[in-house]
Amino acid sequence: MNNNMEKRFVKIALGCILLIAVFFRFYKFPSVPPSLNWDEAAFGYNAYSVLKTGKDEFGKFLPVYFRSLDDYKLPVYAYLTVGSIAVFGYNDFSVRFPSAFFGVLTVLSLFFLVKGLCALGQNATINKQSTINNERIPLLSSFLLAILPWHIQFSRMAAEANVGLFFITLGATLFLYGMKHRPGLLLLSVLSFGLATYSYLSFRVLAPMLGLVLTLLYWKDLRKVNKNDLVRFIVAAGFFGTILIGDTLFYNVHIRVKGTSVFSTQQALDIYKQKEKEMFYDAKLGINLPRRLFHDNTVFTSADIVLKGYFTHFSPAFLFFDYDEKQHHTPFVGLCFLWMLPFIPLGLYYLVQKSDKREAIYIILWILIAPIPASITWDIPHAIRVLGMTIPLMIITAHGVFCVYDFLREKRIPVHIFMGIFGFVICLSSYYYVHQYILHIPYERSKDWVYGRKEMTEYLMKNKSSYDRIVVSSALEWPYIFMLYYSKYDPALYSKQGGTKSGGWGEEGNTYDIFEFHKFSLDDFSKKRTLFVGLPKEFSPTIDPLYRINYLDGTPAIYIAQGNIKTP
Structure with a gap:
């Protein structure tokens, strides 16, 4: 197969992946889930109100933050819904459309993100291979995201995080291509990361940290960019960072953070009370150093609470099985397919051993940073607050699949048997997921979706x-x-x-x-x-x-x- 045919094959494969993504996100849309939840209804009515009067439900003119229910909603999804209603009319489709649309675009953006990461690898053997081999992991990563229950479920509801995830993925992609090909894209990268921070609250931590990690990892390459473009990039990043810090420190809009803080829960208060008892007991015994170090110090106790919350997001029960969050899970289907589980550790190994070290560091740091904002909240593990984990998880899983594939080829074991079994498992699990989602969510979980x-x-x-x-x-x-x-x-x-x-x-x-x-x-x-x-x-x-x-x-x-x- 010559190079032109390979490029054509990649384009056709990517087109098929996008069609699959569209199917999973728009089949029986928006009738499943069976009704809007309260946040979706709030987005819909406030967008309608802004479109008709320029004001939200509280009478505020073109607000930056939408006061809604017991929270202040960030503006990106709200104004996207205004546009959606203007185009498609005032209905459930319009309220949910931005999330589904940007969900499909995230699948596309992921392909170019992984392709960009692979292309920048200095020592990665993948760059020395043919076009198909060079783009096999980008294609598979996109395909896995296209069929991922976790991403599909939030694409089919009005989820701010889903739009924010697109802007994070796009921001990283624009950074890589801007650094190597068109420096003007670096400014758009900053803008995209900035939009992510105004899409979903958790991304006010994730997006800046991922942007900073990218800059540090690829600083040597970034310094080769035209000086004026580099200065504009740094100034733009500093400008957005200053606005974000000012918003966080001086605007009293993050009520949800206080309302969901893990430190205000009864469980946390009970732990603090227990530590007080231990402190008084040690004092009676005359034990001073351990008392002051371990019991009369909330740092250790708070760290213990946060770390427990952090690691619950890596629990197999949360990721691969039907968990307690009935609105965020499909009956008897996890956020990720169970067959993905063995490929994740293999993918980590393959990522570290075969890929460029900077790519490996970036992907691993991404998945480690993503649960940090959610770990300080009480309602954990929480699927939407850690939606950012989906991107690195799918990249790692794709590496795991090709770890097995390359191993079989090296051992001269027929790979077509593996690919046949792999394809059959994907088809079967995807069919089962669609069946459970389309037929059983409305019947079994209409209560969780506040039907009626x-x-x-x-x-x-x-x-x-x-x-x-x-x-x-x-x-x-x-x-x-x-x-x-x-x-x-x-x-x-x-x-x-x-x-x-x-x-x-x-x-x-x-x-x-x-x-x-x-x-x-x-x-x-x-x-x-x-x-x-x-x-x-x-x-x-x-x-x-x-x-x-x-x-x-x-x-x-x-x-x-x-x-x-x-x-x-």
């Missing part, structure tokens, strides 16, 4: 003229944002009625039109012309619901009952 809010809103909007008040329980988890979103409530009218007063968890002060959002008691049912909406457990057995909404597995989801509606 759309049906609730449609019923209430259809029948609201018969009532003076409609009380929707805050136990339904931010019901106000679902109702605003699904009813397409006029943002200008909503703002005129006061807008959102607070989006905190369990907030009971929000009202609009005839809707009130707070919990209710049995005594409230004596009120005339009032409708009550809540979870089944909130209603007394003596109250017969007027309307029931079930989850897709048939279990009760939402009850709607009326108070005394005697007409005057």
Whole structure:
């Protein structure tokens, strides 16, 4: 096969990989998952509000940070959703489209990232081989990401992290190609890393650190760039870094960080109390040095808590099996396919032994840095907070596959048998995943996806003229944002009625039109012309619901009952 034919083959293979990525991300899209979660509804309504009025639900004009629910959302996904709604209309497709679209682009970007890393290798034997061999690991890395359950699941929902992951991957790719071919791309690399930091909170740690590691590893090559281009790159990086540090230190927008801090959990407090007991016990015994060093020092205790959280993200139970995060996992399928497990240690070996050392260091540091932001939060392990692990994991897995392939070739063992088995396992596991995801997530996990809010809103909007008040329980988890979103409530009218007063968890002060959002008691049912909406457990057995909404597995989801509606 001559060089031109090899290049054509690579292009065809990459095109097929992208088609596979599109299939997995857009088949039955956006109907699976079966409903939007509260963050998706918030993105949708705020984007709609900005498009119509220029303001968010709190009345802030073109905000940099979107106050939403109990958090401040970063702007990149929010404004992408504004554009998506402007193009495709106000619907679930538009809300989820940016994530799916950038998910496909991440697959493409990964190919060029790995190709760039391989091309810069000074001692890597891969560069001395044919075009196909030179691009086999980039192609396989992209293919593995295209079929990876972890990446697919977040591509099919409105996930800020998924868009941020694209910008991180693109930023690293632009850096490598800018350094070797077109120095002007270095500025775009800084911009891409910067956009990643304004896409998802965890990437405010990951993106700058990966950019810094790249710069340090390839500094000798970077110094060969035209001096003016190098100065512009350094100034741009410093500018974005200064803005990011200022945002982090002086803007009180990272409520979610405080709310999810592992140090504020009961488990952490219990550990600190136990350390206090040990300190007093040592003091009674007159043991001073160990007491001061180990017990009267929160550094060791805090480090122990953080390290435990950090290493849970490398647990096989989390990565390869259906874990407790039901909204982030597919029934009986892990974030990664189980068959990938043996290739990861082999890939690490192959990466270190056969690849350029700088490439190996970068990939290994990437996977080690990615869980750091999540390790200080209580809800761990958390699939979306460590989505950045997917890129190095797939690169390592691809190296592992070719470790086996090259070993078989060296031993003159027919590789077609291995490739046949490998292909069969991939097809079987992918088919099983699609079956579980498309058919079983809606049926088994509609509760985890807060199904029923759309049906609730449609019923209430259809029948609201018969009532003076409609009380929707805050136990339904931010019901106000679902109702605003699904009813397409006029943002200008909503703002005129006061807008959102607070989006905190369990907030009971929000009202609009005839809707009130707070919990209710049995005594409230004596009120005339009032409708009550809540979870089944909130209603007394003596109250017969007027309307029931079930989850897709048939279990009760939402009850709607009326108070005394005697007409005057």
